[in-house]
Amino acid sequence: MELWYTEEHTSNVKFSMKVDKQIVSLQSDFQRIDVFESYEFGKVLVLDGFLMITEKDEFIYHEMIVHVPMAVNPNIKKVLVIGAGDGGTVRELTRYNNIEQIDMVEIDEKVVEVCKEHIPQTACKLTDERVNLYFEDGLKFVRTKHDEYDLIIVDSTDPFGPGEDLFTKEFYGNCFKALKEDGILVNQHESPYYTNDAIAMQRAHEKIKSVFEVARVYQVHIPTYPSGHWMFGFASKKYDPIKHLNEEAWNFLNIKTKYYNTxxxxxxxxxxNYVKELLNYDK
Amino acid sequence: MDKRRNTEVTQNNAPIAEALDKHINNRVVRFDVPGHKGGRGDKELTDFFGERLLKIDVNSMKNLDNLSHPVSVIKDAQDLAAEAFGAKDCFFIVNGTTQAVQTMVMSACKAGDKIIMPRNVHKSAINSLVVCGAVPVYINPGINKRLGIALGMSVKDIEKAIEEHPDAKAILINNPTYYGICSDLEKIVEVAHKNNMLVLVDEAHGTHFYFGDNMPVSAMAAGADMAAVSIHKTGGSLTQSSILLCGESVDDNFVDYVRQIISLTQSTSASYLLMASLDIARKSLSLYGKEMFKKTVEFAEYARGEINKLGGYYAYDEEIIDGDAVFNFDKTKLSINTRDIGLAGIEVYDILRDEYGIQIEFGDLGNILAIISAGDRYMEIERLISALAEIKRIYSKDPVGMFDHDYINPEVIVAPQKAFYSSKKSVPIHESSGKISGEFIMAYPPGIPVLAPGEKITDEIISYVDYAKEKGSLLMGTQDMDVENINVVVEE
Structure with a gap:
């Protein structure tokens, strides 16, 4: 007997992994949630059929979404995390002693419940005393905040399904308003490779660019994501992600990482170049 | 015609849709129109619309009945709709609610007959006067100064109009208005019937009144003689499909006359897509309408609360009810006044679409209207609220200098039909003051005429047109597509 989990990366491309067993399968108010035990990637979290994280490569995603902004402004104290129900982003944030408050807003409480029980590798720090969990719509939460956060991390699913509103201009605008004058926004920015992902990436960049003075993207290599070539967005009211990189301060913290370094x-x-062209980057 | 209702069908049936299903399964060979023959004739057409849709696009035939003379499945479907809406009879309309409104007016009035109506009617009503030659007696609908919107019809004004024009044949009422304002229908019906006048209700935006809980009274429940109901607006059928209802107060003879009037303007190749959509929408409304509109009201109430918290916007609710010209308010409507952020409604409407990818129903000078239905989700409602918050943050201006809109009371010099068909000449709008208009000017949406044929053009109207143009309102109606020139009546 063989069990395989397959994700369609496009309608003509499939990605499959052999699984030992299905640990969780349930329907929440928002989506279908599955957890598999796989031979190659350890436990795998799947939402509405789309692979979110695997135990084997989640460190790449979570280190890159957190340490990049933290190395630009190591004085970040108050952070808003939107989405990120698996807890991996929060886990990386809790490694900074000077962070005082982490508000995490996840629309689907069930995802957090499932990860706490079955994927402690990522969910282990959701009980940190600096962490406040809110189970509501990210757009609604951020709409009521003004001049409050040093950093907002948008760790969302794709721009269809329950994460759709986290890719809109009104969302980025409300994030701008919720950030302090030196605030940074980092977001899951889709991929340039397959056409549909590339369109989502272009649209997100266009919208962020119309809201923030600084809007750059950076790339990361995630083996289990479609094409493996993934992007994050770095937007800020004043920091340039390279010019203002504070190598010395970050390295002084001596945080041990598996992927990230300055x-x-x-x-x-x-x-x-093809990604620059897609994003009209130098214009 | 056989008036007996087919007792074998119930609200759980959709006779037209069921007949279409059966027809397709029979794989009948097509040697009739339409020429695309179930889509086989044009691959691009089929790829674009989908095979199923093209197969259903058929013409009248024995087993599918005929809208011009319904005796089987269309009759059953219309009877079920009449039952669902509490009406004596129902006609399916495939040329838009415009046709339903025009049928009401043309059934009630002949050339020269008077009809009482508020001036803020949809252009379809005034167009029907051009076609049939009836003469309007306009009632000033009154304006809510704070909001700059026209109100409902005050019973006192109607009584006065009846007293001055006891020979009028009918009263046409817009209920609810686009903004959700309702008049005292029951009282109006009582007054009109006492004076032997028919009550015709343009209920284009009122489908949900027949199915939701705690809704304002519907035309049929209030005892009106006829009502035009745009099922496609809030009832879920396809665009352009509509129904015309006849109340218990009208006799069979009149109903048959209405059918004749409909056939003057209705297509003889009525679309089965539209008719089946009316049939299925009626079934859904009957079975699930209460639940659907409960959800709709919840969405609208939530959005109103959150939008009012933003400040600068005023999403109005039942507090505007005054027992007279605002006798009731339709809570499913999300109407928002934008004056205090210094932007015209039409400007907010444009920004929402161009910058945020959110299409709302309309913007006028002071308000926007978002249509809410059971098809919405909280995510989209949140997007609308958040986008409005952003528009306020980024675009708001000092409200000083906003146009203080007032109702422009028209002076009708010539009956619409006479003015429309008289000798006319084209003059620049700015040189037209004092002349009699030979055509319409309206801002679209909402499609309520600023000027109608036979009315005197004034400086006030011209400056309103200029302001609406400047704010980006889409003006139309004149022969000149740019609305720079207007045809005026050549006075002899």
């Missing part, structure tokens, strides 16, 4: 930080903002 050389890679600089390199990740160097992007291929």
């Amino acid at each position: 050389d890679l930080h600089k390199g990740s903002f160097a992007i291929p």
Whole structure:
């Protein structure tokens, strides 16, 4: 007997992994949630059929979405995390002692419940005393905030399904308003490779660019995501992600990482020509 | 015609849709129109619309009945709709609610007959006067100064109009208005019937009144003689499909006359897509309408509360009810006044679409209207609220200098039909003051005429047109597509 989990990366491309068993399968108010035990990638979280994280490569995603902004402004004290129900982003944030408050807003409480029980590797720090969990719509939460956060991390699903409103201009605008004058916004920015992902990436960049003075993207290599080539967005009211990189201060913290380092930080903002073209980057 | 109702069908049936299903399964060979023959004739057409839709696009035939003379499945479907809406009879309309409104007026009035109506009617009503030659007696609907919107019809004004024009044949009422304002229908019906006048209700935006809980009274429940109901607006059928209802007060003879009037203007190739959509929408409304509109009201109430918290916007609710010209308010309507952020409604409407990808129903000078239905989700409601918050943050201006809109009371010099068909000449709008208009000017949406044929053009109207143009309102109606020139009546 063989069990395989398959995700369609496009209607003509499939990605499959052999699984030992299905640990969770349930329907929440928002989406279908599955957890598999796989042979190659350890536990795998799947929402509405789309792979979210695997135990084997989640460190790449979570280190890159957190340490890049933290190395630009190591004085960040108050952070808003939107989405991120698996807890991996919060886990990385809690490694900074000077962060005082982490508000995490996840629309689907069930995702957090499932991850706490079955994927402690990522969910282990959701009980940290600096963390406040809110189970509501991210757009609604951020709409009521003014001049409050040093950093907003949007760790969302794709721009269809329950994460759709986290890719809109009104969302980015309300994030701008919720950030302090030196605030930074980092977001899951889709992929340049397959057409539909690339369109989502273009649209997100266009909207962020119309709201923030600084709007850059950086790349990251995630083996289990479609094409493996993934992007994050870095937007800010004043910090340039390379010019203002504070290498010394970050390295002084001596945070042990598996993927991130400050050389890679600089390199990740160097992007291929076809991606620059897609984003009208130098114009 | 056989008036007996087919007792074999119930609200759980959709006779037209069921007959279409059966027809397709029979794989009948097509040697009739339409020429696309179920889509086989044009691959691009089929790819674009989908095979199923093209197969259903058929013409009248024995087993599918005929809208011009319904005896089987269309009759059953219309009877079920009449039952669902509490009406004596129902006609399916495939040329838009415009046709339903025109049928009401043309059934009630002949050339030269008077009809009482508020001036803020949809252009379809005034167009029907051009077609049939009836003469309007306009009632000033009154304006809510704070909001700059026209109100409902005051019973006192109607009584006065009846006294002055006891020979009028009918009263046409817009209920609810686009903004959700309702008049005292029951009282108006009582007054009109006492004076032998028919009550015709343009209920284009009122489908939900027949199915939701705690809704304002519907035309049929109030005892009106006829009502034009745009099922496609809030009832879920396809665009352009509509129904015309006849109340218990009208006799069979009149109903048959109405059918004749409909056939003057209705297509003889009525679309089965539209008719089946009316049939299925009626079934859904009957079975799930109460629940659907409960959800709709919840969405609208939530949005109103949150939008009012933003400040600068005023999403109005039942507090505007005054027992007279605002006898009731339709709570499913999300009407928002934008004056205090210094933007015209039409400007907010444009920004929402161009910058945020959100299409709302309309913007006028002081308000926007978002249509809410059971098809919405909280996510989209949140997007609308958040986008409004952003528009306020980024675009708001000092409200000083906003146009203080007032109702422009028209002076009708010539009956609309006479003015429309008289000798006319084109003059620049800015040189037209004092002349009699030979055509319409309206801002669209909402499609309520600023000027109608036979009315005197004034400086006030011209400056209103200029302001509406400047704010980006889409003006139309004149022969000149740019609305720079207007045809005026050549006075002899």
